[in-house]
Structure formats: C-alpha cells, structure tokens
Amino acid sequence: MTIEKNQTYTVTIDDLSYEGLGVAHIEGFPLFVENALPDEKVTIKAVKVGKKFGYGKVMERFNDNPERQEVKDLDLLRSGIAPLSHMTYDYQLRFKQEQIQNVLKSIAKMPDLPVETTLGMKDPFGYRNKAQIPVQKVENKLTTGFYRKNSHTLLPIENYLIQDPAIDQAILTVRDILQRFNVKAYNERDNTGFIRHIVIRRGHYSHEMMVILVTRTERFFKGVEIAEVIKKELPEVVSVIQNINPEKTNVIMGREEKVLLGKTTIDDTLLGKTYRISSQSFYQVNTEQTEVLYQIAIDLADLNKEDIVVDAYCGIGTIGLSLAEKVKHVYGVEIVPQAIEDAKANAKRNGIENANYEVGKAEKIMPRWAREGIEPSVVFVDPPRKGLDEKFIEASVAANPEKIVYISCNPATLARDLKRYETFGYQAVNVQPVDLFPQTHHVESVTLLVKAV
Numbered sequence: 143m144t145i146e147k148n149q150t151y152t153v154t155i156d157d158l159s160y161e162g163l164g165v166a167h168i169e170g171f172p173l174f175v176e177n178a179l180p181d182e183k184v185t186i187k188a189v190k191v192g193k194k195f196g197y198g199k200v201m202e203r204f205n206d207n208p209e210r211q212e213v214k215d216l217d218l219l220r221s222g223i224a225p226l227s228h229m230t231y232d233y234q235l236r237f238k239q240e241q242i243q244n245v246l247k248s249i250a251k252m253p254d255l256p257v258e259t260t261l262g263m264k265d266p267f268g269y270r271n272k273a274q275i276p277v278q279k280v281e282n283k284l285t286t287g288f289y290r291k292n293s294h295t296l297l298p299i300e301n302y303l304i305q306d307p308a309i310d311q312a313i314l315t316v317r318d319i320l321q322r323f324n325v326k327a328y329n330e331r332d333n334t335g336f337i338r339h340i341v342i343r344r345g346h347y348s349h350e351m352m353v354i355l356v357t358r359t360e361r362f363f364k365g366v367e368i369a370e371v372i373k374k375e376l377p378e379v380v381s382v383i384q385n386i387n388p389e390k391t392n393v394i395m396g397r398e399e400k401v402l403l404g405k406t407t408i409d410d411t412l413l414g415k416t417y418r419i420s421s422q423s424f425y426q427v428n429t430e431q432t433e434v435l436y437q438i439a440i441d442l443a444d445l446n447k448e449d450i451v452v453d454a455y456c457g458i459g460t461i462g463l464s465l466a467e468k469v470k471h472v473y474g475v476e477i478v479p480q481a482i483e484d485a486k487a488n489a490k491r492n493g494i495e496n497a498n499y500e501v502g503k504a505e506k507i508m509p510r511w512a513r514e515g516i517e518p519s520v521v522f523v524d525p526p527r528k529g530l531d532e533k534f535i536e537a538s539v540a541a542n543p544e545k546i547v548y549i550s551c552n553p554a555t556l557a558r559d560l561k562r563y564e565t566f567g568y569q570a571v572n573v574q575p576v577d578l579f580p581q582t583h584h585v586e587s588v589t590l591l592v593k594a595v
C-alpha cells in the first residue's frame with residue numbers, strides 16, 4: 143500500500159517520537175502525528191509524505207490515553223512552545239527518563255546503566271526567565287506570537303504557558319508601546335521593516351528586567367524615548383538594549399548593540415551567589431530547576447579542599463562559582479567573550495579569588511592547560527546540544543581527572559560521549575534527569591563518570 147497525501151487513514155498510535163509526536167505505522171511506514179498518544183485510535187489525514195516517513199493530522203480521535211490532559215491552547219502545541227502539554231506531567235517525566243534509557247541502549251550499548259526518576263517541578267508552568275518573541279504585522283497591527291512549526295506564519299499568542307507571567311505581560315506592554323510609536327514590524331520575506339524580535343529576561347529572584355529590541359537597521363527613530371516609556375510602564379526594567387541584526391537569517395540576535403536605557407546587564411541569584419548576566423550570555427532559563435541540577439552535580443562530585451576543578455562550557459561561571467569555596471581552584475572556559483567578562487565580574491562580586499577564566503573553544507584550551515601543567519581532579523562539562531568535541535574528550539582524558547561530571551541537554555550526544563569515555567577507561571555510574579523544560583521535549587540530565595582503577 144502506498145500512503146498518499148491528503149488521503150485519510152484510521153490507525154492506532156503505537157509509539158512516541160523524541161519530540162513527543164505520536165507515531166503510527168501503516169504496513170511499517172511511519173507517520174508522525176501531532177497531539178496523539180500511544181493506544182489512541184485516530185483518523186488522520188496524510189499532510190506530508192516522504193520516502194521514509196510522513197506526517198499526519200488528526201481528523202478524529204476515538205479514545206483517550208489515560209495520560210492525556212486537556213490542552214489549554216492548541217497553538218502552544220503547533221508552535222512547539224509546549225509540545226507535551228497534552229500529556230500529564232507524570233507521563234512527561236517518565237517519557238524523558240525512557241528517552242535516556244533508549245539511547246543508552248541503542249547508541250551507547252549500556253542497557254544496564256541506571257537512569258534515575260526524572261526530578262520534576264511542583265508547578266510545571268510559568269518557569270521561563272527568558273522569552274524571544276518574533277514581531278510581525280498581522281492585519282495591519284504589530285503582533286507578537288510564535289511561528290507555526292516549520293513555517294513562517296505567526297500565530298498570535300498572549301499567554302505562553304511556560305514563561306514567567308510577568309514576562310508575558312511585559313511583551314504585550316512593549317508591543318503596545320511600539321505600536322503607539324508607529325514602529326514598523328520586520329518583514330521576513332523581503333528583509334524590510336524594522337523591529338524583528340522582542341527579547342525579555344527577568345531575574346527569577348531579583349525581578350530585574352532586561353528588554354532587548356532586535357532591529358534590522360541601526361537608526362531607531364525615538365528609540366530612547368520609547369525606552370523611557372517602557373521603563374515608565376514596566377518599573378522592573380533596568381536595561382533596554384537595541385540589538386541590530388541586518389541579516390536575512392533565523393538567528394535572532396546580531397552582533398552590534400546599543401544601550402537605550404540603564405545598565406548592560408541584569409542581576410540574579412543562583413544557589414546563594416549573585417550573578418550579572420549580559421544580553422548575549424547564556425543563562426539557564428529555569429532558575430528553580432537549575433539550582434536542583436547544579437546541587438546534584440556538585441554533590442555527585444563529592445569535592446574537597448585539594449580538588450582542582452575544570453568548568454568547561456562555563457557560561458557566566460555559575461557551576462564553578464557555586465562550588466569554588468569547597469575546592470582549591472577552578473578553571474573555566476567558554477567561547478562567548480561577553481559571558482567570560484560576566485564570569486570574571488561574578489567571581490569578583492562574590493569574593494571568589496580561586497577562579498580563572500579563559501575565552502576560547504574548550505577543545506583548544508583544555509589541551510593548552512595540560513601543557514601548562516594544570517592537573518584537574520574533577521572536570522565538569524556542560525556542552526551545547528552537539529555534545530563534546532573528540533579533541534576535548536582526548537584532552538580531558540589525558541588530564542587524568544578522577545571524576546567527570548557531564549551535564550547534558552541532549553541524550554543522543556550524551557550517549558555517544560559516554561561510549562567514547564568508556565573506551566578511555568571512564569565509567570558512567572548513573573544518570574539523573576532533571577526536568578528543566580516542562581511541557582517541552584527537552585531532556586536535561588547529569589551523569590557522574592569515574593576513572594576505572
């Protein structure tokens with residue numbers, strides 16, 4: 143049987159993809175289906191059919207999986223903001239644990255490595271401390287929302303479910319101010335117009351707010367005046383920045399920035415230390431769960447005063463500075479220069495003198511440290527989704543630490559890297575998932591590796 147586009151089929155969902163899409167098989171041919179859970183019988187229309195798989199859209203559902211939960215706003219599923227919001231939270235947590243188990247089996251060939259229960263949030267909503275919201279003209283009005291997945295159609299959204307409600311409100315306030323000043327929305331198709339994104343960060347504990355207006359061109363008519371009105375209507379705002387991004391690109395921020403009002407950073411607190419955060423620096427979006435994650439990572443390392451610690455992919459220094467007082471020395475490395483400036487300032491303001499920071503690629507700096515005779519006893523890594531570079535793995539093994547603590551935001555590259563470390567004599571002990579991204583398919587975890595004796 144060949145599956146044809148626009149034909150309807152009645153199927154039973156038999157699996158979930160790693161993105162949380164339901165999977166149905168018709169004579170072995172997989173179709174991915176939004177808003178569909180295992181054991182649900184559905185009539186779907188094939189909306190896209192490729193050589194090896196296709197996509198279906200639910201036309202009718204005949205029964206509900208007991209773990210189904212009412213979806214508050216279907217656009218939140220369609221846009222990818224909250225793709226798991228049709229699953230109960232318990233089910234989401236199990237789904238994430240199983241995903242790690244699956245890749246440990248299939249990619250790492252480590253079926254027996256224990257994966258603990260995912261640590262979730264009491265209230266798994268409203269947690270994001272950062273929003274990056276595209277702006278478009280819809281029916282002649284400046285509109286904020288989110289793109290439908292794989293498209294550039296803006297779905298107007300006012301309640302994002304997973305963002306700090308104060309940020310949701312601020313987006314609307316900024317949108318209305320821009321509209322009042324007749325600021326033109328960016329037009330993606332022909333790379334014209336002006337305002338591309340509204341980016342907002344809010345300190346979870348400090349409540350300091352940064353508003354970044356991403357514009358296509360530099361000249362911002364009444365920009366400072368607009369920033370002053372924003373500050374007046376949103377008293378938490380301590381920083382308004384114009385970021386200029388002239389390129390036709392999906393990358394949100396450009397390189398050039400101007401301060402329209404206030405500071406260039408906001409402050410926040412994490413595990414009792416205060417941090418300054420710049421517009422371009424990475425900062426975990428779920429502060430409450432990041433504290434859980436880092437505390438586990440630190441406990442797993444079981445540190446003492448003789449330890450020399452490497453904090454690779456350190457961002458603004460949060461992991462290393464949280465543990466610096468327990469150890470002899472911390473060496474941090476990070477590729478974004480602004481983040482390293484933040485890390486150095488953060489060490490200083492927390493009175494920490496035993497931490498050094500370097501800008502550069504971890505895979506370049508790690509071998510250099512070895513040549514300089516630095517002998518870490520514990521290496522923390524927290525890489526982006528693509529995981530660790532082979533050169534980094536080799537250099538970290540050559541440095542001969544007793545322990546490696548691997549914080550991962552991508553189970554597939556984690557599994558690949560655990561396998562590589564195993565061949566070098568580092569054995570993973572267990573994996574602890576921590577839910578940093580409720581209602582989404584993102585899976586964060588921490589793994590302890592120890593040198594085999």
Ligand code: SAH
Pocket residue numbers: 424425426454455456457458459460461475476477478481502503504505524525526
């Ligand atoms: N540990 C930090 C940041 C983790 S995110 C925290 O928890 O806040 C991953 C970081 O790795 C980002 O800050 C990113 O800029 C940085 N990065 C990406 N590629 C890198 C590389 N090759 N070498 C060093 N840092 C890199």
